[in-house]
Amino acid sequence: MEKFFDQLSVPHLSKIIDLLHPCMDDYLYVYDFTNDYYFISPHAVKRFALPSNEFNNVIANHKKFVYPVDLYDLQEDLALIISGEKDFHNMQYRWLSTSCEPIWVNCRGYAIHENGKPAYMIGCINEIGVKQKADNVSGLLGITGLQQYLQDHSYTIQQGFLLRLGLDDFKEVNEKLGSDYGDMVLRRTAECISSCIKTGQLLFRAVADEFILLDTQCSNMKHAVAQYKLIRQTVDEFVEANHYEAVFTISAGILPCTIMKGHTFSDVMKLSEFSLNEAKREGKNRSYIFEQADYDKFLRRKKITQLLRQSVNNDFEGFEAYLQPVFDSVSNSIYGAESLMRFRTEEFGMISPFEFIPLLEETGLIMPTGKWMLHRSLTICREIQDLMPGFHISINISYIQVMKSNIINEIISAVDMHGIDTANVIIELTESGLLESDSRVTKLVSNLKNNGIRLALDDFGTGYSNFHYLNELKPDIIKIDRSFTLKALQNDYEYQLLSLMSNMVHSLNLKMCIEGIETNDELAKMSKLSPDYCQGYYWGKPCPYDEFKALYLTQ
Ligand code: C2E
Ligand code: CA
Ligand code: CA
Numbered sequence: 001m002e003k004f005f006d007q008l009s010v011p012h013l014s015k016i017i018d019l020l021h022p023c024m025d026d027y028l029y030v031y032d033f034t035n036d037y038y039f040i041s042p043h044a045v046k047r048f049a050l051p052s053n054e055f056n057n058v059i060a061n062h063k064k065f066v067y068p069v070d071l072y073d074l075q076e077d078l079a080l081i082i083s084g085e086k087d088f089h090n091m092q093y094r095w096l097s098t099s100c101e102p103i104w105v106n107c108r109g110y111a112i113h114e115n116g117k118p119a120y121m122i123g124c125i126n127e128i129g130v131k132q133k134a135d136n137v138s139g140l141l142g143i144t145g146l147q148q149y150l151q152d153h154s155y156t157i158q159q160g161f162l163l164r165l166g167l168d169d170f171k172e173v174n175e176k177l178g179s180d181y182g183d184m185v186l187r188r189t190a191e192c193i194s195s196c197i198k199t200g201q202l203l204f205r206a207v208a209d210e211f212i213l214l215d216t217q218c219s220n221m222k223h224a225v226a227q228y229k230l231i232r233q234t235v236d237e238f239v240e241a242n243h244y245e246a247v248f249t250i251s252a253g254i255l256p257c258t259i260m261k262g263h264t265f266s267d268v269m270k271l272s273e274f275s276l277n278e279a280k281r282e283g284k285n286r287s288y289i290f291e292q293a294d295y296d297k298f299l300r301r302k303k304i305t306q307l308l309r310q311s312v313n314n315d316f317e318g319f320e321a322y323l324q325p326v327f328d329s330v331s332n333s334i335y336g337a338e339s340l341m342r343f344r345t346e347e348f349g350m351i352s353p354f355e356f357i358p359l360l361e362e363t364g365l366i367m368p369t370g371k372w373m374l375h376r377s378l379t380i381c382r383e384i385q386d387l388m389p390g391f392h393i394s395i396n397i398s399y400i401q402v403m404k405s406n407i408i409n410e411i412i413s414a415v416d417m418h419g420i421d422t423a424n425v426i427i428e429l430t431e432s433g434l435l436e437s438d439s440r441v442t443k444l445v446s447n448l449k450n451n452g453i454r455l456a457l458d459d460f461g462t463g464y465s466n467f468h469y470l471n472e473l474k475p476d477i478i479k480i481d482r483s484f485t486l487k488a489l490q491n492d493y494e495y496q497l498l499s500l501m502s503n504m505v506h507s508l509n510l511k512m513c514i515e516g517i518e519t520n521d522e523l524a525k526m527s528k529l530s531p532d533y534c535q536g537y538y539w540g541k542p543c544p545y546d547e548f549k550a551l552y553l554t555q
Helices: 004-007 010-023 058-065 067-082 143-153 170-177 179-196 221-240 265-281 293-311 355-362 366-387 401-403 407-417 440-452 466-471 483-492 492-507 520-527 544-553
Strands: 029-030 037-039 054-056 088-095 102-114 118-129 161-167 202-205 212-216 251-254 288-289 319-328 333-345 349-351 392-397 423-429 454-460 478-479 511-517 533-535
Touching: 004 161, 010 037, 010 118, 010 355, 037 058, 037 392, 058 067, 058 492, 067 088, 067 102, 067 118, 088 118, 088 143, 102 179, 118 319, 143 202, 143 212, 143 265, 161 179, 161 221, 161 265, 170 179, 179 202, 179 212, 179 221, 212 221, 221 251, 221 349, 221 483, 265 293, 293 333, 293 366, 319 544, 333 355, 333 366, 333 454, 349 355, 349 392, 349 492, 355 366, 366 392, 366 401, 366 407, 392 401, 401 440, 407 423, 407 440, 440 454, 440 466, 454 466, 483 492, 483 511, 483 520, 492 511
Parallel strands: 251 288, 333 392, 392 423, 423 454, 454 478, 478 511, 511 533
Antiparallel strands: 029 037, 029 118, 037 054, 088 102, 102 118, 161 212, 161 251, 202 212, 319 333, 319 533, 333 349
């Protein structure tokens, strides 16, 4: 190779470049170290802020057309070539266009030696944007640029972090102010982030409204958080300077580079996406540092959601209705049962409803499973009534079912279909999910009443215990949650509070059910509050239907 170049001089090469340039989109160049001279395809002048297509004082002239942030890295790399420490130059960085926009270029070159010393470099420059690797809205390199960088440097990255930044609720900005305005916001956000970048860090645009900052030097994640805070402050300042025309915040997920080892690029993207989503899930306008334990929980939730969906599509295999006895404290006999959903899988065994019910609600799968539970519970109730006439069944309904399905019609037609007296059916609604002012809730309540089905307000005493509910919803039964029962058992003040509540409930002509009574002592203390119904491990844990029959219906 070098032998061939021996016969060529820089003027020869310049002549060849000159001849070839009309046939090419890319730009060929030769950089003569000995004479500090640079020659590039003449059409480059039309695109970039070059002083001319040939010039001396190469480093000084580079300042005119290389994007200032990238100049230091370029000079460092060129110094290694000129000193002979490396032969091949391969860098992605930005040149300034004739209208001063940063344009991502891929710059490669090969050093040719004369008398054992690097004499000149010949190479080619191409625009990355042409291959859709760069983003023309933000002027940043796209995600493939990050992939390339990580591939090229995977062995040398020992520390640092990936900071994935995402605008919060950017969709709203686009919807309210239009996509051109949205583009302006993205461009300005990219500038805000760029202004907080330190030497050696790189910034990429990920999807739509997300950016990824790569740092390969930092060993303490506190610095990543500090840098995020600085970016957030800069964005806040922009929002203020823009007279609050578009009000938005920015969140960040921090992935330490040490976690990236052994992962494919697509896995790394998943982990950084997860981190950003966690920051948003925790309330937005904040950062989150990746934790393996959180990720494992996320994977578990994802897997369980998948199993729930499979099960729904497979005739509800794995779902079961357990029954817990409800006792009538006045007659001291069994009043009925609360029907509680269970979900069992081969992989995870029995999963707690506290874990899977929120997943059913998030995915909307609570609609089919809730309906299934309704029919299953009523089937069971009908069968038990043959042995124990007057048996009552309590069925839990999620507020998602109230908001998103025609639950009232479902309940009324199911009760009718199973041939059960409406007076034997109780619908339980959790207090914390309710909005008493929502017309769907008030409609449900009045329809239940008109049809003679009773409503129990579940979990009373947790969350926002709003006494307004009592007047607005006029529930028939108030269920005191175990957490309240426990507090009342341990603390005299709480006990007095519960006692007052019991008086109030009774003076409003409502019934009270105390949940979570486990021992004889607890029963003795709670009995003084004259509850109408009681429920708890003292009488029995929720159990499968067959077991329930054997335990309570044989006498
Ligand atoms: P919940 O409706 O308040 O049900 C009472 C919970 O307290 C049940 O937990 C029951 O096993 C537990 N419990 C009852 N007595 C005692 C006791 O003496 N000591 C203790 N430590 N716990 C007691 P479970 O079955 O795990 O259900 C948890 C929650 O899941 C339910 O709370 C309810 O909010 C929800 N859930 C269960 N089944 C359904 C359903 O079919 N639909 C809907 N929407 N939610 C359901
Ligand atoms: Ca309940
Ligand atoms: Ca309850």
